[in-house]
Amino acid sequence: MTLAEGVQLVSTIILSVMMIGAAIGVVLLSNIVYSAFLLGGVFISMAGLYLLLNADFVATAQVLIYVGAVNVLILFAIMLVNKRQDFAPMPKAWVRRGATAMVCAGLFALLSTMVLATPWSFSTTVPSSAGAIKAIGRHFFTDFLLPFELASVLLLMALVGAVILARREFIPESAVTDLQATPLTLPERPRELVPVGGTPSQEESK
Amino acid sequence: MDFASLAAQLNTGVIAPELIVIGTLLLVLVGDLIVGRTASTRWTPYIAIAGLLVSVGALYFQWDATDTVSFLGSFNGDALSIVFRGIIALSAAVTILMSVRYIEQSGTALAEFIVILLTATVGGMFLSGADELVMIFVSLETLSISSYLLTGYTKRDPRSNEAALKYLLIGASSSAIFLYGLSLLYGLSGGQTQLGQIADTIAATGLDQSIGLVIALVFVIAGIAFKIAAVPFHQWTPDVYEGSPTPVVAFLSVGSKAAGFALAVRLLVTAFPLLNDQWRFVLTALAILSMILGNVVALAQTSMKRMLAYSSIGQAGFVMIGLVIGTDAGYSAMLFYLLVYLFMNLGAFTCVILFSLRTGTDQISEYAGLYQKDPLLTLALSVCLLSLGGIPPLAGFFGKIYLFWAGWQAGAYGLVLLGLVTSVISIYYYIRVVKMMVVKEPHEMSDVVKNYPAPNWNLVGMRPLQVGLIVSLIATSLAGILSNPLFNLVNGAVEKTPILQAAIAARKSVATDLKLQKAPRLTVSSLK
Amino acid sequence: MFVLSGYEYLLGFLLICSLVPILALTAAKLVRPSRRGPERRTTYESGMEPIGGAWIQFNIRYYMFALVFVIFDVETVFLYPWAVTFNQLGLLAFIEALIFIAILVVGLVYAWRKGALEWS
Numbered sequence: 001m002t003l004a005e006g007v008q009l010v011s012t013i014i015l016s017v018m019m020i021g022a023a024i025g026v027v028l029l030s031n032i033v034y035s036a037f038l039l040g041g042v043f044i045s046m047a048g049l050y051l052l053l054n055a056d057f058v059a060t061a062q063v064l065i066y067v068g069a070v071n072v073l074i075l076f077a078i079m080l081v082n083k084r085q086d087f088a089p090m091p092k093a094w095v096r097r098g099a100t101a102m103v104c105a106g107l108f109a110l111l112s113t114m115v116l117a118t119p120w121s122f123s124t125t126v127p128s129s130a131g132a133i134k135a136i137g138r139h140f141f142t143d144f145l146l147p148f149e150l151a152s153v154l155l156l157m158a159l160v161g162a163v164i165l166a167r168r169e170f171i172p173e174s175a176v177t178d179l180q181a182t183p184l185t186l187p188e189r190p191r192e193l194v195p196v197g198g199t200p201s202q203e204e205s206k
Numbered sequence: 207m208d209f210a211s212l213a214a215q216l217n218t219g220v221i222a223p224e225l226i227v228i229g230t231l232l233l234v235l236v237g238d239l240i241v242g243r244t245a246s247t248r249w250t251p252y253i254a255i256a257g258l259l260v261s262v263g264a265l266y267f268q269w270d271a272t273d274t275v276s277f278l279g280s281f282n283g284d285a286l287s288i289v290f291r292g293i294i295a296l297s298a299a300v301t302i303l304m305s306v307r308y309i310e311q312s313g314t315a316l317a318e319f320i321v322i323l324l325t326a327t328v329g330g331m332f333l334s335g336a337d338e339l340v341m342i343f344v345s346l347e348t349l350s351i352s353s354y355l356l357t358g359y360t361k362r363d364p365r366s367n368e369a370a371l372k373y374l375l376i377g378a379s380s381s382a383i384f385l386y387g388l389s390l391l392y393g394l395s396g397g398q399t400q401l402g403q404i405a406d407t408i409a410a411t412g413l414d415q416s417i418g419l420v421i422a423l424v425f426v427i428a429g430i431a432f433k434i435a436a437v438p439f440h441q442w443t444p445d446v447y448e449g450s451p452t453p454v455v456a457f458l459s460v461g462s463k464a465a466g467f468a469l470a471v472r473l474l475v476t477a478f479p480l481l482n483d484q485w486r487f488v489l490t491a492l493a494i495l496s497m498i499l500g501n502v503v504a505l506a507q508t509s510m511k512r513m514l515a516y517s518s519i520g521q522a523g524f525v526m527i528g529l530v531i532g533t534d535a536g537y538s539a540m541l542f543y544l545l546v547y548l549f550m551n552l553g554a555f556t557c558v559i560l561f562s563l564r565t566g567t568d569q570i571s572e573y574a575g576l577y578q579k580d581p582l583l584t585l586a587l588s589v590c591l592l593s594l595g596g597i598p599p600l601a602g603f604f605g606k607i608y609l610f611w612a613g614w615q616a617g618a619y620g621l622v623l624l625g626l627v628t629s630v631i632s633i634y635y636y637i638r639v640v641k642m643m644v645v646k647e648p649h650e651m652s653d654v655v656k657n658y659p660a661p662n663w664n665l666v667g668m669r670p671l672q673v674g675l676i677v678s679l680i681a682t683s684l685a686g687i688l689s690n691p692l693f694n695l696v697n698g699a700v701e702k703t704p705i706l707q708a709a710i711a712a713r714k715s716v717a718t719d720l721k722l723q724k725a726p727r728l729t730v731s732s733l734k
Numbered sequence: 735m736f737v738l739s740g741y742e743y744l745l746g747f748l749l750i751c752s753l754v755p756i757l758a759l760t761a762a763k764l765v766r767p768s769r770r771g772p773e774r775r776t777t778y779e780s781g782m783e784p785i786g787g788a789w790i791q792f793n794i795r796y797y798m799f800a801l802v803f804v805i806f807d808v809e810t811v812f813l814y815p816w817a818v819t820f821n822q823l824g825l826l827a828f829i830e831a832l833i834f835i836a837i838l839v840v841g842l843v844y845a846w847r848k849g850a851l852e853w854s
Contacts, residue, residue, distance in 0.1 A: 007745070033789065051741065061811045069807040073800040079792040110421070118418035119411075120393055137819030140812075141827035142212065146221070146277040147344040149830065150332060151812060152837040153228060154348045155805055157325040159841040160235065161355035162801040163850045164318045168794070212826055232840055239847050 012052055019045035032078055040071045057133045220268065220276035220283040223261040223291060224331050230257025231324035238317030247316050251306045251670060254320045258299040258327070265292050269698075279400050280341045282472075285702035287335035289541050289695065290468035293548055294334065297461035298327040300552045303674035304559050305453035307667030311563060312360050312451065319359060323457065326352035330465035337476070339388050339399040342469065346384070346433075349465055350377050353458060357450040369449025376442045377432065384429025390422035391477060401476040414480035423481050426473060427488055433466030434522050437495035447515035452562065455511060456555035459518045460548050467544065470529060471537070475709045482532075482713070489530045493621065496523030497628040505635050510558050510568040513635065514551075517594060520632055521547060524606065527613050527621050532713055534697075535612035537706055541696040543605040546685055550593040550602055553678030557587035560671060564661075565654040575651030576643040579658040586679045588640045593682045595636035596629050601685035795853060802850055809838055 022041035029035050043066040050059035090096075140148045218225075234254055238246040265288050268274075274283045283291075302320060309316045329348030336342040354377060358370025392399065394416070395407040413419060431439040447455045474485050500520030507513035525547070528540030560583055561576075562568045577584045593600035606629060613622040663672050685692060700706050777784045816823075816831050845851055 011745075057815070064811060065804070065807050069800070069804040073797070073804055076792055076797045076800045079789070080794060080797050081791075114417045114421050118394070118416045119413065120396075120418075122396060133815050134819045134822070137815035137823065140815055141819075141823050141830055143278040143280065144340055145216070145830060146280040146332075147338075147340045148812070149834060149837075150328075150341075150344050150348060152809075152834045153231075153325060153328060154344065154351065155809060156235075156837050156841040156844075157322055157348070157352055157355070159802065159805045159845055160318055160321055161352070162805065163798075163845055163848050164315065165355065165358060165361055166794075166798050166801055167848060167850060232837070235840060235844060239844060 008052060015045045015048040036071065036075050036078055039074065040067055043067045043071060055132065057136055215278060217273060217276035220274060221281060223264040224328055226257055226261040226264055227324055227328050230254055231321050234317055235321050243315055250317045250320055251302050254302050254324060255299045258295045262292050262295050280338045281335050282337040283335050284704065285699040286471065286706060287468065289699045290334035290464055291331040293464045293544055294327055294330040294461045297457060297548055297552060298323055300674050300678065301453050301457040303670040304456065304556045306670045307563060308451060308453050308559055310667045314360055322352050322355050326356065327461065330461055333465045334468035337401055339392060343385060343388060347381065349462060350381060353462055356454040357446060359454065360451050365449035366451065369446045373442055373446045380429050380432035383425050387422045387425030387429065390418055394418050394422065401473065404477050405479050409480060419481060420484065423478055423485055427485065430466055430470045431492055434463050435519050436492040436522055436526065437499045437519060440519050443519060444512050444515045448509060448511050452511065452555060452559045456552050460551050463522060464544050467525060476705050479709065479712060486530050486532065489526055490621065493523045493526035493530060494624060496520060496526065497624055501628040501632045508570055510570050513570065514554060517632060518551065520628060524609060524625055527609055527625060531613050531616035531618050532709065533612060533616045534700055534710055535615060537700045538696040539609040539612040541699060542692060543609055545692055546601040546605040549678045549681035549685060550590045553586060553590035553682050554594065556671065556675045556678060557583055557590065560675065564659055567654055570639055570642065572652045572654045573639060573643050575646040575648065575655050578648060579655055580661060584643045586675050588643065589679055589682055591636040591639055595633040597633065599686050601682050604686040604689050798850055802845055
């Protein structure tokens with residue numbers, strides 16, 4: 001074993017342990033803020049594994065999108081709700097946990113048997129780190145052109161949907177009175193906003 | 207690759223119907239931005255419906271096209287996909303008709319609703335012809351994510367929020383399972399993404415009995431079964447159907463389901479020819495469970511939308527019979543039933559919307575005595591429900607007869623008998639609603655029907671609703687008697703689709719091989 | 735097959751930058767006096783008296799921006815390979831990318847007009 005192979009092996013082991021440990025933490029910790037931060041750890045370890053697999057573009061995308069955007073979004077969502085309450089302990093919770101653990105273990109056993117038992121056919125093309133991004137670019141504009149263009153429609157719709165669902169509309173007064181007659185509606189009224197830097201009301205309560 | 211040769215290879219004309227829908231949705235979005243929300247409500251629905259109908263027209267002109275593969279194999283616009291794309295586009299058009307008034311009354315923006323619905327339509331249409339793993343997944347997600355957004359569209363209604371959250375969580379995990387199955391296919395075939403090549407490579411490397419392929423099959427079927435709401439992947443259906451805006455439910459139960467069936471046919475037939483018996487066995491089990499559970503649980507429902515949810519699970523079970531038997535007649539019966547189901551189910555949902563807009567409830571008991579107040583609504587709802595139950599001479603009867611006949615021909619006696627029994631059960635709960643509406647004495651009329659407002663078709667968005675009601679009423683009543691054009695359409699679609707013909711031929715040859723193998727053995731043993 | 739060629743520097747940097755906080759904290763631990771008190775447990779806010787806890791309810795506007803940012807982030811990742819291969823791909827790819835961008839610009843205009851990009 002050369003030094004380089006050793007470094008790779010050690011990095012793989014460290015990254016895997018980090019990833020599995022963080023993932024277990026995400027699931028088992030009861031404080032969701034900690035879970036969200038650990039999720040970021042899972043994503044970063046995954047990006048490291050992608051790097052080891054010579055997929056640097058995927059690793060960059062992983063860090064950019066998952067760590068930089070999705071995880072931050074999750075944290076914002078958690079802090080937006082910010083409800084620190086302990087859940088009432090459920091009776092017979094261990095039955096559910098046991099069943100979940102059994103199902104997960106069974107699935108894991110099945111999939112690992114499958115991974116070990118299947119004679120995989122390997123792609124013959126040599127993975128190249130340097131030309132990977134260019135190859136992806138060429139694929140985007142030749143044989144994966146249609147999914148690429150459809151992705152723009154998907155993103156457009158996601159943006160429209162995000163704006164329409166997250167934006168708070170202030171319904172004009174006339175419309176409010178008009179709509180209250182129908183049973184289908186529950187018009188949203190302007191709420192008092194809570195600034196970030198701590199509010200006077202919070203100060204008083206201390 | 208230079209400009210001209212690549213542009214010629216793309217064969218962009220095949221996706222013209224989808225391009226029309228995308229153009230329409232951009233037009234609606236930009237137009238709404240320019241003229242503002244109140245002004246755009248007047249014309250956006252009609253632009254969208256016109257776009258969808260033009261798209262159906264474009265599909266019609268592609269019927270005889272020979273070169274159907276486009277975008278270097280990403281998309282295959284064969285006759286099978288044309289029928290499915292037509293069903294999805296039509297269901298979106300009828301959904302828009304019924305949603306104008308609903309959205310108006312729920313106080314949400316109409317243009318965005320139409321944009322998201324059209325995106326879902328585009329996703330479904332692309333999914334019907336997607337012939338390559340990446341394309342399948344991207345179009346599936348386009349359909350799914352739009353459906354999640356539509357489900358939660360009335361964001362001030364907590365039930366809608368709950369439905370959206372449930373649908374999103376279950377849908378995301380099923381997408382993940384489906385994607386895992388696709389990644390196994392990619393790995394087993396050594397990096398192929400085209401469905402046909404995947405099957406060829408797997409056959410060539412002799413991996414056809416490996417456990418990996420079986421697990422890929424199971425995971426893929428789990429993803430598809432979620433989309434078509436087959437038992438045991440149906441748990442989301444009742445809650446989502448009950449909570450979401452009713453037009454969305456109508457689209458989910460027809461358009462999204464049709465897209466799921468299109469995906470099922472193409473993916474299973476093209477990529478899993480080696481596991482033919484296995485996937486048919488799994489789907490048979492799903493069909494049996496769906497028929498039994500869907501129809502039996504629907505008996506106990508008190509909410510109309512929940513009842514229709516369970517009934518749609520049962521209907522999916524019937525459609526799966528056609529897929530399972532895998533003969534010429536089976537595939538065409540499946541397509542025929544989906545076409546008929548489009549009109550009768552959308553008609554039923556239009557009636558439910560109309561009733562809930564006027565009274566604000568969808569409890570079955572509240573329909574009591576509706577006949578005295580609104581005969582047209584009673585007639586339309588009765589016809590659609592009876593057709594769903596399969597009462598002659600309505601369209602649903604012919605659909606079911608054709609399905610069961612095809613199943614009987616193919617020797618699936620058990621399935622057909624079960625289908626008949628569950629149809630009888632389903633007739634009971636459909637008739638219960640009809641009886642509730644028609645034969646009640648005036649003093650047994652429910653309170654909401656007593657206060658039933660006089661039908662006023664001149665309110666904003668009521669006319670489209672009326673048009674949708676009449677169209678589905680006429681189609682449901684006449685599609686059975688005048689079913690010849692539809693029969694020709696679906697038979698032609700099956701005959702003109704190479705993948706289906708290849709699969710049918712392969713099944714026939716396997717069957718004859720078995721017979722031949724049996725025959726020599728007999729002679730050998732008799733010689734001894 | 736060793737595939738990490740070109741990442742030796744990154745590895746070196748990783749080692750060094752993980753050493754920095756470890757060294758700093760151990761050095762501080764050795765030098766500082768150890769006292770316990772309520773002041774010691776408060777959040778450090780540049781010498782100001784901290785007001786409230788660190789975990790407060792965020793403004794919904796952050797969420798809105800994060801949501802829009804996710805989508806633009808994904809768009810960036812899609813466009814990067816195009817930018818890298820721009821020379822080789824030719825005119826058709828340019829047109830295709832223009833379609834992609836045009837559809838996304840509609841989304842940007844939508845978010846802008848609907849006020850999703852404004853703070854107030």
